[in-house]
Amino acid sequence: MPATKLSRTAAHDPRVFDLDHQSLRELNQALHNLAPGSNETAWEVLNPKGSHSVAVGVDQPVAIDVRGSVGYYCGGMNSGSTITVHGSAGPGVGENMMSGSITIKGDASQYAGATGKGGLLVIEGNASSRCGISMKGIDIVVYGNIGHMSAFMAQSGNLVVLGDAGDALGDSIYEARLFVRGKVDSLGADCIAKEMRPEHLELLQGLLDRAGVTGFKPSEFKRYGSARTLYNFNIDNADAY
Amino acid sequence: MCGIVGLFLKDKSLEPQLGAMLSQMLISLSDRGPDSAGIAIYGAPSKNEAKITIQSAKPDRDFRSLEAELAKAIGTPVTIAVKSTHAVVKTTPAKIDEARKAIQALRPDIRIMGAGDVVEIYKEVGLPEAVVDRFDVRKMTGTHGIGHTRMATESAVTTMGAHPFSTGADQCLVHNGSLSNHNNVRRELIREGMTFETENDTEVAAAYLSSQMAHGKNLGEALEGTLSDLDGFFTFVVGTKNGFGVVRDPIACKPAVMAETDQYVAFGSEYRALTKLPGIDNARVWEPEPATVYFWEH
Numbered sequence: 399m400p401a402t403k404l405s406r407t408a409a410h411d412p413r414v415f416d417l418d419h420q421s422l423r424e425l426n427q428a429l430h431n432l433a434p435g436s437n438e439t440a441w442e443v444l445n446p447k448g449s450h451s452v453a454v455g456v457d458q459p460v461a462i463d464v465r466g467s468v469g470y471y472c473g474g475m476n477s478g479s480t481i482t483v484h485g486s487a488g489p490g491v492g493e494n495m496m497s498g499s500i501t502i503k504g505d506a507s508q509y510a511g512a513t514g515k516g517g518l519l520v521i522e523g524n525a526s527s528r529c530g531i532s533m534k535g536i537d538i539v540v541y542g543n544i545g546h547m548s549a550f551m552a553q554s555g556n557l558v559v560l561g562d563a564g565d566a567l568g569d570s571i572y573e574a575r576l577f578v579r580g581k582v583d584s585l586g587a588d589c590i591a592k593e594m595r596p597e598h599l600e601l602l603q604g605l606l607d608r609a610g611v612t613g614f615k616p617s618e619f620k621r622y623g624s625a626r627t628l629y630n631f632n633i634d635n636a637d638a639y
Numbered sequence: 640m641c642g643i644v645g646l647f648l649k650d651k652s653l654e655p656q657l658g659a660m661l662s663q664m665l666i667s668l669s670d671r672g673p674d675s676a677g678i679a680i681y682g683a684p685s686k687n688e689a690k691i692t693i694q695s696a697k698p699d700r701d702f703r704s705l706e707a708e709l710a711k712a713i714g715t716p717v718t719i720a721v722k723s724t725h726a727v728v729k730t731t732p733a734k735i736d737e738a739r740k741a742i743q744a745l746r747p748d749i750r751i752m753g754a755g756d757v758v759e760i761y762k763e764v765g766l767p768e769a770v771v772d773r774f775d776v777r778k779m780t781g782t783h784g785i786g787h788t789r790m791a792t793e794s795a796v797t798t799m800g801a802h803p804f805s806t807g808a809d810q811c812l813v814h815n816g817s818l819s820n821h822n823n824v825r826r827e828l829i830r831e832g833m834t835f836e837t838e839n840d841t842e843v844a845a846a847y848l849s850s851q852m853a854h855g856k857n858l859g860e861a862l863e864g865t866l867s868d869l870d871g872f873f874t875f876v877v878g879t880k881n882g883f884g885v886v887r888d889p890i891a892c893k894p895a896v897m898a899e900t901d902q903y904v905a906f907g908s909e910y911r912a913l914t915k916l917p918g919i920d921n922a923r924v925w926e927p928e929p930a931t932v933y934f935w936e937h
Contacts, residue, residue: 448911467910467924486924488910489894507894507926526926527891546891546929 412440412463422449429479432458448488453481459498473500476517489526492519495536508545511538514555520609527564530557533574539609549576550586558605560614568622576622577602579614590625640790641815642668643802645876645906647783647883647935653902653917654683658779662771664905664912665786669767671908672790675801676770677762679811679878680784684757689732691739692752692760694725694798701746702726712741723773724798725752725761732756750799750836755809757781757880762801782937785878787813793821794839804842806833807849809880814841815893815908816872824869844869848877862886862932874927876906877934884934891929898922904935 415425425443432438441462446452450469453462456479464472467485477496486504495514502510505523512528514536521529521538527545530538530552539558546564549557552574562580569586575598576589585591594602594617602616644664648654658680665676695701702721709728710717717730717738730738735754742749753760761774767788771777787802794800803811818824821840824847829835833846847869851861858877862884865875874893877884885906887895898905898913900922907913910924927933 447914448909469909469911486910505926507896508892527929546889 412442413438414442414444416444417447417449417452418445422451426451426454429453429456429458429460429462432456432460434458436460446485450488453479456481456498467504476500486523487521491521492517492536495519505542506540511536514538516555518608524561530555530574533557537605537608539605539611541611543580546583547586549574549589552576556601556605558602558609558619560611568624570628571624573624575601577605577616577619578622579619582620582622585622588625588628589622592621592623594619594621640671642671642788642908642912643786643813643815643874643876643906644668644908644912645783645785645813645878645883645885647904648781648902649904650902654782655780657781657784659777660916661784661786662767662777663915664907665767665788666771667912667915668788668908672788673766674789674791674796675762675764675798676767676786676788677760677801677803677813678771678774678776678784678786679753679758679760679803679805680776680779680781681757681809681878681880682759682779682781684880687731688729689735689754689756690759691728691735691742691754692725692758693728693742694750694752694762695746695748696724696798697748698724698726701749705742705746708745709738709741712745713737722761722775724763725774727759753803753805753811755805755880758805758809758811758878760803760805760811762787762803763798764796764801782881783878783883785811785813785876785883792817793841794837797837799837800839802841803878804839804845806842806846807852810845810849810852810878812841812845812848812875812877814844815874816888818844818869818871818873820870840871844873844875852879858882858884858936859932859934862934866930866932874908879936882934882936884932885927886932887927887929889930895927896924897927897933898924 443464446466448469452468452472454474457477459478461480464483469488471490473481474493478498481500487502487506489507492500493512495517497517499518501520506521506525508526509528511519513532515534519538521540524542525540525544529544529548531550533552533555535555537556543561549568553572559578563582565583566586568589599616706719715734802813805811818840821843825843848861874887
């Protein structure tokens with residue numbers, strides 16, 4: 399699903415919220431009040447200064463530019479909007495995203511994109527630990543590195559990492575696909591390297607294109623996924639419980 | 640939850656503002672822990688003076704005439720500056736241990752918050768802003784400091800259960816997390832001769848570091864030891880007379896952000912705590928790596 403590319407120069411001046419003078423609640427309420435087809439398609443948030451929950455639960459296809467760094471849960475539950483954070487993001491950015499896209503120009507803290515069901519999360523810097531934990535269909539592209547325990551119990555979707563991955567990548571993974579260009583410190587339980595078949599190269603090229611990545615070839619990446627040995631209980635392991 | 644902050648100044652011109660900067664950082668994290676708050680400030684060293692910070696639930700009764708009684712008991716002049724429930728006792732460095740024992744003998748209800756050449760520690764039940772106001776922390780000058788706002792998990796909400804914990808001269812520690820092997824480690828440290836004021840897990844971490852440093856390790860080496868000897872969740876920020884350190888457990892669930900400029904090194908549980916620091920927009924801002932020791936010394 400291609401991300402909705404809204405023009406940055408919308409027909410209307412962006413609606414500006416300055417969090418130095420306006421409350422976060424006012425901002426999020428205004429975003430939630432948007433009716434389908436609203437002309438207010440461009441939004442700008444100034445002085446976020448690490449605020450939590452900036453632009454959570456937006457369900458209209460609007461573009462939101464956040465000028466600065468945000469705290470916990472920015473863009474959580476996003477459904478269709480295009481959010482750009484011109485700074486770094488705290489823990490849980492894009493948690494449980496349904497659709498749309500979120501781009502972080504800086505770094506992202508722990509559990510970026512956790513439990514996300516859809517949409518695209520692009521992190522142009524590094525992501526910290528537990529990136530894509532329990533992802534359920536979201537696509538995540540990280541230009542830099544990701545921390546330990548990323549894609550833990552990942553169920554579906556794609557995680558693309560242009561840099562390196564930390565320890566225990568994909569521990570207890572179900573069916574998500576992990577593409578890492580750099581080194582992986584270690585793989586978690588039941589996560590294995592897999593062959594790159596033509597359909598994977600094609601899928602990865604599409605993800606790189608959507609994330610605005612140029613200058614990297616899908617063939618530079620390795621694919622990791624589930625060995626599927628944890629799907630069924632093995633009676634020989636009974637003593638371990 | 641809990642919120643922790645730390646600020647280590649490199650630029651001497653900021654020293655008069657240390658208390659104000661650290662107070663603002665801590666207050667910004669108030670909603671991470673409403674139970675109690677505390678701050679340790681490392682002030683300017685003085686050759687002829689060492690300090691003990693003491694606390695009393697009945698300051699009018701306990702602090703009145705203590706100055707004269709203590710001076711008489713140790714045979715050396717003493718000054719006592721009272722700030723609300725706390726007071727800072729100053730005397731010659733050679734007499735500091737004697738003064739500590741004499742205080743405990745003269746006023747058994749007084750609790751020792753910490754002692755050393757430069758550190759002063761203030762902590763009470765209540766929100767960070769109330770604690771900062773109560774002790775006039777904004778006006779304090781210093782080279783570095785740490786602070787904590789607490790959401791209690793492992794022990795009671797009391798003054799003594801608040802952070803920072805100090806278990807050695809000019810050493811103190813704040814903690815976000817919870818330790819699971821603190822009872823064992825406490826028993827081992829008691830066997831070594833360490834004493835404890837509370838049942839709190841964080842006090843054990845502080846005492847562990849004091850013990851390691853007493854055995855000749857530097858701050859960095861002592862912090863390294865926490866990774867193998869302490870079990871549980873932790874982000875620690877630690878102050879010593881001339882140093883400032885940070886370490887996170889290998890799982891690193893407890894949040895941490897750091898910023899460094901030519902003027903300072905700053906730590907916050909969240910970026911929110913750092914947003915009002917001078918030059919933050921151009922600072923190097925990063926998340927400390929798990930199981931990695933960071934420390935700076937003057």
